[in-house]
Amino acid sequence: MPIKHPNLHLEPMNGAIPAWHGEIADSDLLPICQNVRDGGGRLVALWGSDEHAQGNGFALHVVLVNETGLVCLSMALPAEQPSHPDISQIFPAANRMQRTVYDLLGIYAHEGHDHRKWLRHAAWRSGSFPLRKDFDAAQSRSDDSDSYPFVQVEGQGVHEIPVGPVHAGVIEPGHFRFSIVGEKVLRLEQRFGYTHKGIEKRFESLSLQQGAKLAGRVSGDSSVAYAWAYAMAAESIANVTPPDRALWLRALLLERERVANHLGDLGYLGNDVALSFGFVQFGILKEQLLRNNAALFGHRYLMDRIIPGGVTADLSAEGKRVIEAELAMLEREVRLLRGIYDEHAGVQDRFIGAGRVEPKLAAQLGLCGLAGRASAQAWDTRVQFPCAPYDKLDVQMATYRNGDVAARVIVRFDELFESLRLQREILVNLVQGDGLAIPLAKLPANGLGIGMVEGWRGEVMVAIHTDARGNLTRVHPHDPSWQNWPALEHAALGNIVPDFPLINKSFNLSYSGHDL
Amino acid sequence: MYRIIKQIIKTGIKTEASPQPDEAMRVIPQRLQQQILEVFGRALTIRHVDAGSCNGCELEIHAINNAYYNINGLGIKFVASPRHADLLLVTGPVSRHMEVALKRTYDAMPEPKLVVAVGDCGCNGGIFSPENSLGGESYASCGKIANVIPVDVAIPGCPPTPVALMQGILAATSVCKKSEET
Numbered sequence: 001m002p003i004k005h006p007n008l009h010l011e012p013m014n015g016a017i018p019a020w021h022g023e024i025a026d027s028d029l030l031p032i033c034q035n036v037r038d039g040g041g042r043l044v045a046l047w048g049s050d051e052h053a054q055g056n057g058f059a060l061h062v063v064l065v066n067e068t069g070l071v072c073l074s075m076a077l078p079a080e081q082p083s084h085p086d087i088s089q090i091f092p093a094a095n096r097m098q099r100t101v102y103d104l105l106g107i108y109a110h111e112g113h114d115h116r117k118w119l120r121h122a123a124w125r126s127g128s129f130p131l132r133k134d135f136d137a138a139q140s141r142s143d144d145s146d147s148y149p150f151v152q153v154e155g156q157g158v159h160e161i162p163v164g165p166v167h168a169g170v171i172e173p174g175h176f177r178f179s180i181v182g183e184k185v186l187r188l189e190q191r192f193g194y195t196h197k198g199i200e201k202r203f204e205s206l207s208l209q210q211g212a213k214l215a216g217r218v219s220g221d222s223s224v225a226y227a228w229a230y231a232m233a234a235e236s237i238a239n240v241t242p243p244d245r246a247l248w249l250r251a252l253l254l255e256r257e258r259v260a261n262h263l264g265d266l267g268y269l270g271n272d273v274a275l276s277f278g279f280v281q282f283g284i285l286k287e288q289l290l291r292n293n294a295a296l297f298g299h300r301y302l303m304d305r306i307i308p309g310g311v312t313a314d315l316s317a318e319g320k321r322v323i324e325a326e327l328a329m330l331e332r333e334v335r336l337l338r339g340i341y342d343e344h345a346g347v348q349d350r351f352i353g354a355g356r357v358e359p360k361l362a363a364q365l366g367l368c369g370l371a372g373r374a375s376a377q378a379w380d381t382r383v384q385f386p387c388a389p390y391d392k393l394d395v396q397m398a399t400y401r402n403g404d405v406a407a408r409v410i411v412r413f414d415e416l417f418e419s420l421r422l423q424r425e426i427l428v429n430l431v432q433g434d435g436l437a438i439p440l441a442k443l444p445a446n447g448l449g450i451g452m453v454e455g456w457r458g459e460v461m462v463a464i465h466t467d468a469r470g471n472l473t474r475v476h477p478h479d480p481s482w483q484n485w486p487a488l489e490h491a492a493l494g495n496i497v498p499d500f501p502l503i504n505k506s507f508n509l510s511y512s513g514h515d516l
Numbered sequence: 517m518y519r520i521i522k523q524i525i526k527t528g529i530k531t532e533a534s535p536q537p538d539e540a541m542r543v544i545p546q547r548l549q550q551q552i553l554e555v556f557g558r559a560l561t562i563r564h565v566d567a568g569s570c571n572g573c574e575l576e577i578h579a580i581n582n583a584y585y586n587i588n589g590l591g592i593k594f595v596a597s598p599r600h601a602d603l604l605l606v607t608g609p610v611s612r613h614m615e616v617a618l619k620r621t622y623d624a625m626p627e628p629k630l631v632v633a634v635g636d637c638g639c640n641g642g643i644f645s646p647e648n649s650l651g652g653e654s655y656a657s658c659g660k661i662a663n664v665i666p667v668d669v670a671i672p673g674c675p676p677t678p679v680a681l682m683q684g685i686l687a688a689t690s691v692c693k694k695s696e697e698t
Contacts, residue, residue, distance in 0.1 A: 165617045
């Protein structure tokens with residue numbers, strides 16, 4: 001049992017990841033959160049749901065994690081003026097999540113200190129809530145222009161630089177408001193929600209299988225992680241386990257996604273410090289990997305290869321040899337390039353000390369994923385809660401304490417090499433076997449399932465609720481960027497503005513995965 | 517420095533021949549260079565706007581800059597400002613929250629300007645859009661790019677491959693040529 005509290009009765013959930021679920025009352029939320037926080041636990045996700053079809057009002061769901069597993073707390077809320085205690089004093093990462101729950105469902109965090117809108121700009125009116133089942137899109141349209149109360153910094157010589165939503169490069173849209181003195185950043189405030197395209201609402205009209213496709217497009221660079229987390233949540237509700245070979249193949253795909261992203265980002269990090277040599281070299285390696293993906297699995301970014309119940313792509317003996325040769329090539333080339341990055345004085349001068357997030361601050365903010373591990377936050381779902389086949393792979397976690405761009409680069413290199421090792425192990429263990437999927441046509445009624453996977457950026461979680469007929473009634477995908485974007489506001493402080501693109505790239509957080 | 521130079525020599529030239537033109541698009545690589553010179557003078561410049569994509573299309577737009585596709589080698593490059601751009605490369609669906617920014621970016625471009633819509637979502641709203649809505653509209657999405665700004669060429673795919681992207685970008689310049697002739 002992961003948490004002990006007199007009013008908390010936890011039931012274990014089925015599935016690949018250790019998780020418990022419990023109903024709690026309004027008054028128990030803060031003490032339980034505090035209890036988990038005091039024990040070194042973190043907030044994973046927070047979302048709301050409309051429960052009118054079940055004869056209730058609304059519900060708030062909070063997923064916490066500690067060293068024993070995930071705890072999903074559900075809190076029933078009234079139909080009129082639903083509200084819950086503000087938990088952002090305990091978990092600062094909850095701030096934006098709570099504001100989003102208000103924007104989408106009208107569930108209010110009472111006693112909170114920040115009630116500004118977050119994901120809502122001007123597409124729908126204040127006071128109308130898209131994720132309520134009685135939401136009327138036509139009636140809620142708004143032609144107002146967006147306004148947002150940024151925090152103003154005043155003083156002699158302070159001025160603002162607004163950046164975005166359209167950036168200078170090929171990047172997703174978001175707004176950064178810098179308050180600066182000279183070249184130094186005094187304050188950075190983010191404003192997101194530009195790519196909000198109604199993904200969560202869209203899930204509610206999709207079948208289980210169509211939902212898998214959509215899950216794979218929450219954030220295009222983490223397609224495998226989302227598709228797996230979605231499948232894991234569905235399999236948890238249906239209480240089925242995919243065939244062994246399917247699980248091994250999923251891990252192979254996930255590690256290939258990790259390597260592809262690290263290769264791309266290591267190239268761009270070189271580019272951002274004017275080492276275009278690194279950009280070109282890593283770009284070549286990434287392209288070779290993507291071409292192998294297309295040839296072996298039918299898609300360069302491995303989209304739609306994971307479905308609830310299993311996988312859709314197999315690997316032939318010849319394909320195995322192709323990957324073995326590729327892994328050997330990558331191992332050799334990346335070692336060589338790492339040596340060049342390590343010994344390049346200009347590169348190291350820009351990397352070291354830039355965008356530092358101290359371990360203490362990282363712990364406070366709940367920083368997760370590779371950025372967390374570069375600031376001594378030793379969390380990796382593959383290590384703490386190894387679902388099959390990671391339970392047989394003994395993943396070595398990469399951690400570092402410095403928390404700067406250099407540390408995030410080191411963690412990326414270390415994870416890349418570990419990922420190559422894991423792929424070799426997977427190829428050895430990939431036994432011929434028992435089919436690629438257990439058909440999963442429909443889910444049981446009134447279910448709740450959670451899946452969590454360590455994507456390349458960090459922990460990707462998907463929660464699925466089914467209605468009385470077993471249809472998707474609420475799907476909540478959660479990106480690690482929710483936790484890590486606020487840390488970037490701190491990482492930029494005291495740095496010069498021209499270092500911001502470098503610092504930003506070293507995190508490379510998702511806009512689409514956050515804006516939903 | 518020695519290791520960098522050695523690696524560059526060892527790597528050699530990876531750039532492949534530019535993709536064969538799609539017959540429907542009526543472009544051939546040789547004429548293309550000529551067309552770009554005629555229409556745009558030395559180079560075609562592209563401004564990219566993500567108007568609400570999942571970032572999948574962006575990955576492939578990055579890829580056309582890598583050594584294999586080397587779109588720079590065709591005289592085509594990405595620029596930071598719409599005021600410097602001949603062609604707007606847009607991924608979508610257009611979220612309602614990006615509608616104004618997309619229109620303003622388009623308005624900031626000098627004439628003559630071209631628009632290329634990228635990906636299934638940019639072409640028709642894609643997976644993010646309700647099936648029963650024309651062009652893929654919802655409370656949060658305006659659907660396809662053409663619902664917001666005029667589109668010259670639409671490149672389908674989820675995401676489109678780098679070759680398809682290059683074929684589409686090249687086809688756009690040929691559309692411009694055609695409209696000038698007629």
